[in-house]
Amino acid sequence: MNAVFTYILYGVTFVLLIVSFLKDKSKTLLSLKKAWKMFINILPQFIAILMLVGLLLEVINSETIQHVIGSKSGIAGILISSLLGVFTLVPVLIAFPIAAELLNNGAGIAQTAVFISTLTMVGFITLPMETKYLGKKIALLRNGFAFLFALISACIIGVILV
Amino acid sequence: MKKTVKKYWFLLAVVIVNLFVLLFYPQKGITALHFTGKNCLNFLFMLMPIFICVNLMDVWIERDIMIKVIGKKSGFKGVLVALLLGVVTAIPLYALLPVAGVLLKKGGRISNILIFLGASTSFRIPLLLFEISSLGWQFTFVRFGVNIIVIFAIAFIIEKILSEKDKKTIYENADNL
Structure with missing residues (x-):
């Protein structure tokens, strides 16, 4: 069920990106830049969370x-x-x-x-x-x-x- | 150096624990790391479109419109929108948080955002369907009934507790996301 939702989400994101790009190039690039920054910002905490879960599931x-x-x-x-x-x-x-x-x-x-x-x-x-x-x-x-x-x-x- | 440690203390702590486990229980350590690697890819695959959507929203949707829809004076309609938005959003808590963050940034009312979070985590539609199939409709139905009250209670109590100063800090924090 979650996998299906993820694929739908990808489809929607793709369509939104294209529409956004056609409407305004610079705004779209700005949003992608922001998305990348958000991603880099959260990555360390995210890896830490997953490492902790891995350890917990072992115990x-x-x-x-x-x-x-x-x-x-x-x-x-x-x-x-x-x-x-x-x-x-x-x-x-x-x-x-x-x-x-x-x-x-x-x-x-x-x-x-x-x-x-x-x-x-x-x-x-x-x-x-x-x-x-x-x-x-x-x-x-x-x-x-x-x-x-x-x-x-x-x-x-x-x-x-x- | 000190700043780096402060920023990454959580990751550092977990890495150190993991190193100890690897040293003393290599088998367990390796299985744990294997889990981390496999799931990291899965989770990132799931998070990527979310980050893009959230930031498209951030760039395109005017603050004024958002305030009207789920802001301070949106009243009953705002509550309903938050609830429905939550029920159809089928992503785990860690992926919901960035969405909640951007809703705050756009001037969403705090209680509405908490309703959105609560509705999505405890009774989004795919989850309910799956719960019915594995735990039965009786269990699901009763849990749903009790939880809907709980979600509203949590949202409104927290909004009451927060002082004006707290709220200002929260919105400022969201602005810097």
């Missing part, structure tokens, strides 16, 4: 995850799975099958929900990047609240879906 594998947040892990399990979600940067295409596997193996609904919520909304690893674009205060507040609400909503989901 944490899916078996460990299944072991730690089983259905009887209770509040500790919820906390642990929320932290797992915060500190990992796994594409959802990988995360959902893991989550489904967890549920099949008797993991709690609340634990699974909090994992998905924090995984998608809270990013410790991307925090430096977020600070760069949105400023420190928004970055910290947004991640803090997202974490807090992920815990609360997981409990609600757990209660509703029992």
Whole structure:
């Protein structure tokens, strides 16, 4: 699904570039120059993020995850799975099958929900990047609240879906 | 020297950790680096059109228009636009951030940008479809219902907390992107 979206994005970008180029050459070149600068600016942080994720995935594998947040892990399990979600940067295409596997193996609904919520909304690893674009205060507040609400909503989901 | 270290501290720290791992657990270190290399290409492939689109937007779209659509006085319409924009944008958080940055630069209202970020990260359409197929519609439906409330709560609480001075700093920061 994501791959298709990427190809569509490339198509759209290409068309936009051509239209832009036909309308105004210098503006288009300026935007490409800016894009390149943005790219160079973010590259070091980006490589660092990927190196960190590579290391984390070596340490944490899916078996460990299944072991730690089983259905009887209770509040500790919820906390642990929320932290797992915060500190990992796994594409959802990988995360959902893991989550489904967890549920099949008797993991709690609340634990699974909090994992998905924090995984998608809270990013410790991307925090430096977020600070760069949105400023420190928004970055910290947004991640803090997202974490807090992920815990609360997981409990609600757990209660509703029992 | 000091400035370079300050700018690249994150990369430096990770490289040092990686070197240690390579030294003491060569096998794990190599697998980790292999992952990094492979995914670096994937992610950059994904980011490239985003960077180009974001900067085309930056060059072409007038600040005034953007302010009208999702700015301070855009009201309910602005909220709706932000929400819809988020729901159809299927890119990971790290790629969303530059987009959010340019929306800020163009004078978007902070709460609207947070709604955009929240909607895209937690219930964009491709993600929902995939979630239904792997976790079932019940799970997806309940999570969606709870999360839509959460997204609005986060956006409006943060905007309330930020002082006028904070907001000024945030917009200035976005201006320098």
